[in-house]
Amino acid sequence: MPKHKILHLGDPIKYNHAMYTRFASQFDIIRPPAAERDRPAFKQALKEHRWGDFDAIFRPFWNTGGEMGRWDEELISLLPSSVKIMASAGAGYDWVDVDVFAKYGIIYCNGAAASSESVADTTLFLILSVFRNLRWSHTAAHSLNSTQFLDAHTHAPLTARNPRTQTLGIIGLGAIGYTIARKVHAAFGMRILYHDLIRKSTEMERAVNATYMPTLEGLLGAVDCVVVATPFTGRRLMDGEMFGKMKRGARFVNVARGGLVDEEALVEAVESGQVGGVGLDVHANEPYVHPRLAGNAKVMMLSHNAGGTVDTHVGFERLAMENIEGFLVRGRAVTPVNLHLIEGAGGGGGGGTTSSTSSKL
Structure with a gap:
């Protein structure tokens, strides 16, 4: 069986090295260089199908890997239909249109539990x-x-x-x-x-x-x-x-x-x-x-530092991997944010524990 392909956005892993070794052994990891991560270059790469049909997007840090800006209809519509999950660090998701992800049957998972x-x-x-x-x-x-x-x-x-x-x-x-x-x-x-x-x-x-x-x-x-x-x-x-x-x-x-x-x-x-x-x-x-x-x-x-500890960053990294592993290997994401929108539209999708969108997840 061919391995699932993961698009890794941002810097290399910093903390959970043993876990990443296992993660990387299960999947084919594609990591675009920084020059391909600003919005125009990223969009062009998607239009050219440069990374093929990848299955998941992995962003383990809140302060890197987001150079392309807001994930909206313009950007999400360019993703290959093979993409089923995006797992990102960070608690808030004001930079992501989770309803548009749901429209395309893509589960978005955040890292609030880690912070x-x-x-x-x-x-x-x-x-x-x-x-x-x-x-x-x-x-x-x-x-x-x-x-x-x-x-x-x-x-x-x-x-x-x-x-x-x-x-x-x-x-x-x-x-x-x-x-x-x-x-x-x-x-x-x-x-x-x-x-x-x-x-x-x-x-x-x-x-x-x-x-x-x-x-x-x-x-x-x-x-x-x-x-x-x-x-x-x-x-x-x-x-x-x-x-x-x-x-x-x-x-x-x-x-x-x-x-x-x-x-x-x-x-x-x-x-x-x-x-x-x-x-x-x-x-x-x-x-x-x-x-x-x-x-x-x-x-x-304060300067938006409420969640800013090393412990949080370790957890962000780990949880992003756990979400992708959980979904692709066991069929169940850990912290899906928009699963209820996908299920409500009859789109199915992997299970997971989700809460009200009025909660900071």
Whole structure:
């Protein structure tokens, strides 16, 4: 039997060498050079059928192998009909039209499960930051200015709260959202409400003291801090109207994608006091951040590093291989994102555990 062909996009494997040796022994690996990975060259190679009829696309790193830009109809339509799966590093998939992949019967698998621990840890830091006004205190201490130090020392506690006394709302209880809930429950003992397209089992809810909210509006009005942990699918989630539905003075944390938030509306909400504190790992116009948010003492910002650990990168690499092996060898992908779209269209496809597209998978 001829071996399945895998198109490997990006740099060579860095961590899971033994696993890659087995992976490479099972499949024929095709790795285009960097010059063939920018969009015009990549499209031309596909049109010329330069790599033949390959069966899977393998992208084990989030910061390399994506030189061709957005995977949309224009690009996906050029793939040979033999392609049945793409497995990529990274948690979000705003750069991929997963519905178009489904249209062509291609399963898209991401690596969110590998970043869940890292993202959840950072989310705890941001939750603590917004409740304890840590940005204010941190900036004042680093200023080397005694007046600023004393101002933060005196006034920051006046609006600070212990997380345990507050209610947390999580938008999107997928792999990352549920890990956030588990850690928040264990570390802070907070009451948790969540909104998702698909409700979790009673056992999973009880394990983290979580209550399902069927509407986003209902969630926003009932919690003291909102955490966004859902993927960007081309539509803003939080705009001026939605911020207006939050409790006055409630906190807001985004560890998903910057495009989910209208930053101008967020600025207005913070400056008016409607939102009492903000924690952002992601931004709408990365690598640029909103200057009024950056200059506000109520806003703690990071540089999209929530999932950025060596452990995450090791997991991304491993999970991408496991998805392709699982599908091509055993007929079942591990973390399919769009399988429900393929099955819903009657396209069949390999099985796997999938969750709501409102969860950050």
